[in-house]
Amino acid sequence: MTTPxxxxxxxxxxxxxxxxxxxxxxGITAASPALCLSDPGPLPLDGMTMMYLLMALFHLPPWLRLLPGQGPTRKGDRP
Incomplete structure (x- = not known):
């Protein structure tokens, strides 16, 4: 993830x-369900919104590595 x-x-x-x-x-999908070409349900958290939230959750590790005390992990630098 980093260069030399x-x-x-x-x-x-x-x-x-x-x-x-x-x-x-x-956020865009929850705010305007008409963009998804599906019938709006009783809650704004329909299938597409939940899918995008799960995708954001699964892509959080690079951000978590930026927390203080978390240095970049390179091959061979295991504790």
Whole structure:
């Protein structure tokens, strides 16, 4: 995820962009169900909204690695 200089490469930036993108898509889908071409249910958390929220959840690990005390993990640096 980082280059030899320690700066994030293209894959690192893409990994960080995934979770906010899916969270925004979940918000848009919940706010206007007409965009999904499905009948609105009684709750705004329909199938597409839940799918986007789960995708955002599964793409959170790159953000969690940025927390203080969490350094980048490289091969061979296991405790």
């Amino acid at each position: 200089t320690g700066k994030p490469g293209a894959a690192g930036w893409l990994a960080l962009a995934a979770a906010p993108s899916f969270a925004a898509m979940a």
